Amino acid sequence: MSSMNERYEAKSIEPRWQARWDEAGVFRAGRRPGAEKRYVLEMFPYPSGAMHMGHARVYTIGDALARYLRMQGYDVLHPMGFDALGLPAENAALKDGRHPAERTRENIEAFRREMKRVGFSFDWSREFATCDPGYYRWNQWFFLKMLERDIVYRRTGKANWCTGCLTVLANEQVVEDRRCERCGSPVVEKVIPEWAFRITAYADDLLAGLDGLVDWPERVTTMQRNWIGRSEGAEVDFALPGSPDKVRIFTTRVDTIFGCTYVVLAPEHPLVPKITAPERRREVEAFVERMKSVDAAERTGEGAVKEGVFTGAHALNPFNGEKLPVWIANFVLAEYGTGAVMSVPAHDQRDFEFARKYAIPIRVVIQPKERSRLPAGDGLDKAFTEDGVLEDSGGFSGLASADARLRMAAWARERGVGEPFVRYHLRDWGFSRQRYWGTPIPIVYCEAHGAVPVPEAELPVLLPPQAIITGTGEPPLAKVPEFVNTTCPKCGGPAKRETETMDTFVDSSWYYARYLSPHDERVPFAQDLARRWLPVDVYVGGPEHAVMHLLYFRFWHRVMEQLGMVFESEPCKRLVTQGIVNGPDGRKMSKRWGNVVTPGPIIDQFGADTMRMFMLFASPPEKDIDWSDEQVEGLFRFLSRVWRIFYARRDTFAVPDSALAGAAGAFLELRRRTHRTIKKVTEGMQGELKFNTSIAALMELVNDLYQLEPASDADRAAVREALLALATLLAPFAPHLAEELWHEVLGPASRELLLAECPWPAFDPALVAADSVTIAVQVNGKLRGEVQVSVAAAENEVRALAEREERVRAHLAGKTVRKVIFVPKRLINFVVG
């Protein structure tokens, strides 16, 4: 007989099993070389301070999956590391002067300690931090490889400059109202040289790859599609009479070009000063000046008023030779397209409003296909922007829009006045950062040879320990002469190092591959391991990374594919984006609201298993949840209830399985319930992750157990079977408790085993299939009773039974049955009139 205690004491159970798992090394990847692999990955944390509930949730979701897959017999890789370079550590250093390295190391320690307390099944032997030179040296190595292949280049142009972080940002890091994704400060344009990845060269590839990502949430692939923003159109040249220059415009609606009644340039367009008529000059210059001083967000943001001025110049529509006025206006952006648009007020709402305001003619050239004809331009109350059939469009009249677009672009190419053109919203990824706590860019500037790459053999270029963190916007590394002054690898002459560092999104772009050989000093990761483990099977993380990390990481994987390092184009098959854990008040957890709950105290009070159960039971993984103390207590209550039923039925532990065959009546029903539960939980772990309903099924099984008092050995065997299934099915969700109870049931015989790597239970199909069912009886679609029949019952049998039901009889009385609908195993419906 078991010597188990009456009370559930998470605190005494959890550390014990954590130690056992650790000693036995059950979470090491590669323990089952003959088995199929599964790579389960959660986005690694940036270790700022301690772990919060958001982390607890992602890792709990991933861990439940990893534990399940391990029990299914897969060789599971489930690693963890730290995204340790980046601005917060440096910004904090500005305040208290502590070295980012020191602070980061401490935070990592704290983080790791907390994660270990939750008992996540990570293969800790593979842990690394991106601030280790052993990691970032490979960032530098990739940089060199990409430089050789022209995927990295140096450019000078308008870069996004964060006025808070005092560094350049990538386009993706600029969020609404042109603010910094990280600190929220305004982002301004600054002309500055920077290093960039030619991600735009991969735009079509990245776009096409999205179609294959069927196990990614659609909203993420849609966001990427929109971000890449491929638009097919044409570029067309409008000649300027009396000038050798031409205005090149980009349009997606070349089919409307015969309706073009004016041309608009961005105020910054280089032709503006050249073409402006002398009598318009003052007004135009004043407008341009004013636009310069207006913030970009204000100029193009929501509710901005369309305004512009006429330059006095004219341009010729190459399709019909028409002479059109050239305007400049605030809504045309120099950085999009060619910085010039052809305006077709009848078929573009923005052009329509502008034309109305400045009394420019409106000419209809597209008619709707099916609806009634549009009135002449002056009679329109808004632009007709859909496709239709062309009219008043020379030789193209009568064509459908889509067809016309192709022919007109081809026509333009033949005449040398334009060509079909594909444009993307995606910009190249500028990754230089004027900060200290990042990967040094391995470049040396020499008077004689310019920018010279640091030879591979000299990597890593180490971050100097004596960081001077100034917060001035000058690269801090520039202030460390020992770092800056070096010799040219080509000529040996005096040279200066690049003092900018890499965007930390570089670190997270390939870390998943580094887990394959985290300590390898010869290569970023070994090829044979890439064959074994990649791609990632399931990746769990927040949807906020939909465009940024998840785009960069797909880009990087393609580059690695080109380098022959990986053997598929996509880094990860399936993506799970988990929702936010809000405060109990439904608001985002924040010090400001005083609604922050952290894992530590919750684990102290209830144990890690209770916290995990809450994370999984509260809702499906994708949805946001509100922290709820009551709900958490409810889960603690459930685990205690599980514990107590094991304790109360400890006399069943020693009953032999052979007695199972004798189970009858309520205990046969229990066996059915047990096997149905196995089926339900197993299904919940596959496909859509339904942890919440899986746990609900376990609760039902427990509720059933409480209703039964076993009297015979057959009864006890059925109870024991249920308890064993319960412990096993609980293992992915509440692993410590599951392990403890499982060993209690099995006794000394199980001493050498760990539930964490035992096989997942199978259900007996014969027990899952019910032999009798409840059939709903409806009269005219309304429920009037129910009957118990065998699953095989035929319609006439069910009908006869149903007609005997009193309430059914009452509703059938005096009516004619016109029709009977019978759905086997579900319902019978009498249609009467």
Added chain:
RNA sequence: GGGCGGGUGGCGGAACUGGCAGACGCGCCGGACUUAGGAUCCGGUGCCGCAAGGCAUGAGGGUUCGAGUCCCUCCCCGCCCACCA
């Protein structure tokens, strides 16, 4: 303006290919045990109604024997993108 999600009891959420709406949990109500219970166990709990019954899945229409689920019109909420030419 565009795209993608959502809208079901007091709350979190269930509901397979159209087939008994509300599983499971929280909360609440009642009972048992108890010196006591905020522990535990048992029972109840969508709304109206004494009941029979009626009404209920954002609103309104439709298809169907039957609609949370399918179709149409509309409203609201969340997220992402956005004067993108």
